[in-house]
Structure formats: structure tokens, C-alpha cells
Amino acid sequence: MRLFDVYPINDIAIERALGSTVWDDKGTEYLDMYGGHAVISIGHTHPHYVRRITEQLSRYGFYSNSVRIPAQEELASLLGRVSGRDDYQLFLCNSGAEANENALKLASFLTGRSRVVAFRRGFHGRTSLAVAATDNPAIVAPVNRTENVTFLPFNDAQALEDCFRREGDRIAAVIIEGIQGVGGIHVADDEFLRRIRELCDRHGAVYVADAVQCGYGRSGRFFSHDYAGVDADIYSVAKGMGNGFPIGGILIAPHIQPRHSMLGTTFGGNPLACAAALAVLEVMESENLMQNAARMGGLLMDGIRGLGTMQNVRGRGLMIGFDPPAHMKDLRKNLLTKQHVFTGEAKPSVVRLLPSLALSEADALRFLQALRTEAEAFPTHPETTKP
16 A cells, blocks of 8 residues: 655655754754644653653553543643633644634534635635635635635735625634734734624624644744734634644633533543643743743844845744745755755745744754855845846
């Protein structure tokens, strides 16, 4: 049997990892500035994380949600405190797409409505309604297509107001990333997020904050939406929640009431996943990783801007994007093959940085030096040459 060939891959086989460093099977060392799509939140193979999962596995690995799982209750309590959402409720699942599916389903149950407002360049997952609310027709199969999703321009308050004026009594939810990830690191304006809150309140719709990539401390605050000073009705989380162990969830405001069988999952909230998620939060607290993300993010963005060659440097905390000039189209490839630095991309040519929240200053400076070296290796572009 062969693997189903859906991923463009680099011919690199990682054998071991520690912190922000990985080594391949040939012994080559790489600096990880991408964290496997923002998944590695506390660093690779953190000893507390390894110990937490190992201890849980030595007791038992799995049982279903038909019995009480104390680790779920422990996780809900700690997550409520660290996120500042003590009064919210937690439903656990396995991935970001599943979290967004359940968030939108819950919004529809609550309101009795079917319309979802999403935004251009947004990404919410690859399953059913999550992919239907994702602005990428290439990954939406015919079975996923629906007329229930309205796409609006990102950060366009007038378009949002016009939409609510036309169909506010049909809108179940507005779903928005506080910082668009796959779409190219575009930050939602604080005032725009406040307007969403206001319009959802006025029309009885549910504000869904997709924090799958931009949440869990990555922006320097627990949710990037927190910069706007508003609370969403539902937050979806995953990626950095488990530092590589599959887990996702939705944080649900207290005014939304549950009923049995409304939502469900087989593997969601299993003891191993909860052990991983508890370890992440414990390390985030003990090592002040949100503060580190804010500080290292500032250092990186200042350093990238200081090169004078990269365009549109943007983001918050350790969720950073920038645009190399056209003549540096191979910059990201060269960073990997020549400098041994992993970075991410967004089409058409955005370089994305999503390193561990525990990124050290030494590793941040190492990246900036690698970036400078590769940027200076390109011949001067004709358009920038002085006469």
C-alpha cells in the first residue's frame, strides 16, 4: 500500500527534537520557526509534557465519555483560569476542524437559524461546514457546498453592517479568526471585532472566535481576540492546545445551555489528550510563555523590519508574516536548504513564522541572522538599483 499523495513534502525525515531544534535521520540540525503549523506551543519533547503523558499511559490510556474522566474536569478548571474564562463551559474534541464544526452546529441549535457569516481568506478546516466556511473553493467538494455561508471582506465594517441589515434575522453565527493564518497573517482590527460583538448582540447571533491557530497564547494574550476587549460566545481551540497530541475543544459562554446528545465524540477528551493539554497549560504558566511570545515576537518583527528588504511585516506575538520582494521568491526554500530553518508559507509568497512560544532569544537572533544572510545573497533587483 502507498500513501495517498495529497501533501507536497520536503525530503526530510525528522528523527528527534528538543525545544526549537529538530534533527533529521542524517544528523542535520534545523531551527524550527514553524512548529508544525503552530502546533508546538511549549517546545518539542518538553520534559514535563513527556512525563505527564507517560504517567497517564502507565495508568490507562483510554475509556469513553460514558464514564467520568477526572482529567477533563481538571483541564476545564485550569483552562478557565489561564484563559480568563472561568465561567465558560468546555466541550472537548480532536481537531480544529471538529471544534469549528461543533461551534457552528451549537450556534445553529441555539438560534434555530442556518446562515453563517465568514470572511475572505478565512480558513476554518476541511470538514463539512468548516470547509464550506473556508474561502478556498479548491478544497470545497460538491457535497460541502452550501448557500448557508455568506463571505464578506475582512475588516470591512460597512459590509458587515449591510449584511446584518439584509439578513440579520437569519444569521446563526459570525465566525472569524483574530489573526488569519492560512490566509496570510492578517490581523483583525480591534474595532471590527467590537462591531461583530455589537451586531451579534443586537440580532441574536452567535460570535464564534476561531482561535485554533491564533489562540493559546500565540499572540501574547491567550486569545488574539482579547486585544479588542470583547468576549466571544464560543472560542474554538486546537493546534497548540496539545503540543502535538491531537486535541481540540470549544469554550462555551455560560448563557448557552447544554442538553444530552447535543454534541458528541468518541476520542475527544480522552485521558492522554487531557494529560497533554494539562502539561501545556502548566508549562505556559510556570515559564511565562505568553509574555515570552509577546517579547520574542517584538524582537523578531523589529529585526525583520530592520533588514529593510522585507515588505508588510505583520502579526502579533509569535504569529508573524512578511512578504519577500518578487526577486526573492526562493527565500523560503533557501532558508530551509541552506540555513536549515523551517518556516511556513501562505499563498502566493508570504513567509509565516509560528515557532514555539518558548522560543529563546538566541534562537530568534539565529533566525534573523539566517534571514539576513539569505536576503543579502540575492543579487540586487533591477528596480532597486540606483541610477
